[in-house]
Amino acid sequence: xNRRKFIKNAILFFPAAGVFRHxxxxxxxxxxxxxxxxANHLYGMGVDIGKCIGCGLCIExxxxxxxxxxxxxxxxxxxxxxxxxxxxxxxxxxxxxxxEKPRAEETDVLRSFFVPKLxxxxxxxxxxxxxxxxxxxxxxxxxxxxxxxxxxGCRYCIQACPYGAxxxxxxxxxxxxxxxxxxxxxxxxxxxxxxxxxxxxxxxxDLKSMASRLVRFTRINKIHVLKPHLNTEPKVYYxxxxxxxx
Amino acid sequence: MKDMLxxxxxxxxxxxxxxxxxxxxVVTVRYFILPSSLTDGRFHRQSTVERETAKNIVFAGATICxxxxxxxxxxxxxxxxxxxxxxxxxxxxxxxxxxPANKPAMSGGRDFCVFCHAYDQSRPxxxxxxxxxxxxxxxxCITCHNPHDPVPxxxxxxxxxxxxxxxxxxxxxxxxxxxxxxxxNVPEKHKVSPRSxxxxxxxxxxxxxxxxxxxxxxxxxxxxxxxxxxERFLCWECHYPHRPERM
Numbered sequence: 001x002n003r004r005k006f007i008k009n010a011i012l013f014f015p016a017a018g019v020f021r022h023x024x025x026x027x028x029x030x031x032x033x034x035x036x037x038x039a040n041h042l043y044g045m046g047v048d049i050g051k052c053i054g055c056g057l058c059i060e061x062x063x064x065x066x067x068x069x070x071x072x073x074x075x076x077x078x079x080x081x082x083x084x085x086x087x088x089x090x091x092x093x094x095x096x097x098x099x100e101k102p103r104a105e106e107t108d109v110l111r112s113f114f115v116p117k118l119x120x121x122x123x124x125x126x127x128x129x130x131x132x133x134x135x136x137x138x139x140x141x142x143x144x145x146x147x148x149x150x151x152x153g154c155r156y157c158i159q160a161c162p163y164g165a166x167x168x169x170x171x172x173x174x175x176x177x178x179x180x181x182x183x184x185x186x187x188x189x190x191x192x193x194x195x196x197x198x199x200x201x202x203x204x205x206d207l208k209s210m211a212s213r214l215v216r217f218t219r220i221n222k223i224h225v226l227k228p229h230l231n232t233e234p235k236v237y238y239x240x241x242x243x244x245x246x
Numbered sequence: 247m248k249d250m251l252x253x254x255x256x257x258x259x260x261x262x263x264x265x266x267x268x269x270x271x272v273v274t275v276r277y278f279i280l281p282s283s284l285t286d287g288r289f290h291r292q293s294t295v296e297r298e299t300a301k302n303i304v305f306a307g308a309t310i311c312x313x314x315x316x317x318x319x320x321x322x323x324x325x326x327x328x329x330x331x332x333x334x335x336x337x338x339x340x341x342x343x344x345x346p347a348n349k350p351a352m353s354g355g356r357d358f359c360v361f362c363h364a365y366d367q368s369r370p371x372x373x374x375x376x377x378x379x380x381x382x383x384x385x386x387c388i389t390c391h392n393p394h395d396p397v398p399x400x401x402x403x404x405x406x407x408x409x410x411x412x413x414x415x416x417x418x419x420x421x422x423x424x425x426x427x428x429x430x431n432v433p434e435k436h437k438v439s440p441r442s443x444x445x446x447x448x449x450x451x452x453x454x455x456x457x458x459x460x461x462x463x464x465x466x467x468x469x470x471x472x473x474x475x476x477e478r479f480l481c482w483e484c485h486y487p488h489r490p491e492r493m
Contacts, residue, residue, distance in 0.1 A: 038295075053369045055361040057334060064338050065304045081368050105367055112368040137291055147294040183301035192305045198330040198362055199373075 036186050038140040043180055044235035045194070046203035046217040047116050049242070054079055054095050054114035058193035058202065065181060065192035074167050076178040077118035077193050082244060084111045090244050115245050116202065118193070119144065119165035119178035120226060120234030127157035127166060127177075136175065142207070142235060143182055148174045162227050163234075180204070207235070304338040311339065314346075318394055325395035326374075335393065359387045374398070380439050405432075408440065412488050419489040429453070429487065454481040 001009075062068060062077050075094075083091045086108045095114070106112075125144050128136050135150035136157055146157075151174035158166045158175060169176040181191035185204075189195075194204040205214025214237075221239035227246070238245075308331040312319030315332075322328060333339050335358065337351040356378060365375040382390070391397070405426045406413035416422055426432070435443040448454070457467040458481075476484065485491070 050370055053362055053373055054366060057361060061305065061333075061338070066301075083368070109367060113370075114368055134287055134290075137287070137294075139291070139295060145291075145294055145298055147290060148297075149294075150290060179298060182295075182298040184303060184305075186299050187303075189303070189305075189307050195305050195308060195331055196334040198327075198334050200329045 038186075040208060041141040042207040042235075043121070043142050043185060044205065044207045044214055044237060045118070045121075045180065045191075046205070046214050046221075046223075046237045046239065048201045048203070048217075048221070048239045049113055049115060050240040051199045051201035052079065052114040052116055053199055053201075054081060055198065056095055057196045057198065058116060061192040061196040062178075065184075066179075068176075069170055071170075074170070076165075076176070077116065080115045080117060080245075082111075082113055082115060082242065083109055084242075084244055086110050111242065113242065115238075115241075116193075117163065117165070117226075118236060119161075119180075120163050120232065120236045121178075121180060123233035123235065124231060126160045126162065126230075126232060127175075130156045130160040132156065139182075141186075143180050143185075144177070145179055145182065146175050146177060148172055148176075151175050162230050162232065303340050305333050306338070306340040306343050308332070310343060321394045325397075327394065327396055354386075354388070356387055359393075380442060382439070416488045421488065421490060449480075451481055454487075 056079060058077055059075055059079065062075070063070065066076060068074055068076055079095050081093050081095050083106055085091075085106075121138075121142060121144050123138075123142070125136075125138060128138060128144065131151075132154060133150055133152055135147045135152070136144060137147075138144050148169075153168060153173045153175065155168060155175070158168060161177075166175050166177045168174070181189075181193075184191060190204050191202075194202045203213050203217045205212030205217070207215060209215065217239070218237055223237045223239060224241040225234040225237060226241075227234075311332040319332075322330075322332075333350070335353060337353060339350040341348040342350045360376075360378045362373075363375055364378050369375060387393070404413075409426075429448050431446040433443050433445065436445055451472060455472050456462065457464045458470055459472045460469050462469065481487070
């Protein structure tokens with residue numbers, strides 16, 4: 001091979017190799033094999049107060065899906081019943097699934113409604129700030145998780161959560177909370193509570209996708225979050241939220 | 247400067263050396279000897295994410311049931327229960343999908359339907375609700391309502407729907423053209439709760455006398471004198487009003 005031929009080949013080879021490599025990279029990246037990339041997602045939930053009928057099926061479904069202890073006082077999600085009287089007094093009670101007997105009807109009621117609650121998966125979570133061992137953290141896709149192997153059960157986070165969303169799991173003795181059913185959502189399924197809600201009072205979706213039901217929900221409704229003055233930046237969005245709800 | 251150093255007592259210098267060695271040691275171990283996986287939070291977070299992701303799925307999801315139970319899904323799609331997923335009533339079904347022999351725990355009966363449909367003043371206006379104590383007690387909901395396509399059950403508009411025997415007798419009697427409600431006062435609730443809310447019956451001789459007394463101007467009705475005709479008895483103790491005949 002003389003020098004001229006070598007230079008000629010080299011001029012052709014290097015750009016061609018570069019193009020080929022680029023094509024190969026593209027071909028590998030494109031199918032993606034359905035691989036889940038948390039950077040492409042940011043999850044949130046919408047709650048339509050006007051649609052909640054307080055049936056309590058979400059609580060039951062959550063307990064079945066996530067092995068939450070059966071005792072009624074441990075819940076990852078719960079539903080509060082607000083009764084606002086004419087004299088301005090407000091009673092709030094966490095409901096249990098209703099049995100044959102109807103609830104006692106109260107008199108002098110101004111407004112009454114149900115408010116489903118769960119972990120707000122804050123963008124600025126107070127529970128993460130106080131954890132002394134770094135056992136709780138926010139994932140890239142916006143869900144606050146607890147590392148049950150690292151948690152020492154000190155209950156700081158339970159105290160710190162302004163929404164009361166955490167509890168100490170009586171078997172593992174570690175803090176536990178709603179994860180938006182993380183094992184379901186990464187597979188493209190809905191959280192169990194959303195799945196069973198008979199009136200679609202709960203709407204789940206991806207805030208990074210303009211086509212998601214949640215983004216549409218936040219677009220067509222007037223949205224409030226709970227305790228906005230705490231700057232926790234919750235990702236549970238309420239429509240038709242009453243001013244009395246704390 | 248040299249004076250300054252000389253003025254420091256010997257024991258302090260030695261202590262400083264020891265502290266320096268300890269600090270260097272700790273820094274070396276922490277930043278150069280320990281593998282980064284031990285100190286980096288990313289890795290234990292990753293393992294938590296993996297642990298969460300590996301958890302069991304219990305609820306199969308709304309769309310998959312229709313693959314086998316297409317007829318039910320098709321029926322439900324247009325009805326009032328279109329927003330209610332199969333698993334809301336039938337219970338979690340992932341194990342049923344993995345092995346069809348595992349039947350999902352069906353929650354049926356009045357105890358379940360009232361979770362949503364019992365009256366509660368906190369429920370949104372317009373949501374269909376009943377009082378489970380008064381609404382056809384002890385009767386299973388599915389005898390009147392199909393849960394896959396629930397419609398408000400047709401309440402009988404004609405009395406004959408339930409009182410067919412009386413109706414057939416009456417059609418051949420002289421009273422055929424008189425409507426049931428001319429004599430019975432029927433509250434609207436009787437159609438929904440027939441046993442607890444009952445219609446009235448005429449309870450005076452004067453009621454029949456409106457047509458049948460001597461002074462009445464109804465031409466086709468047989469006339470009697472209320473003062474002398476069986477004064478001790480009420481009319482229907484002798485005449486069956488749904489098929490009255492002369493005695």
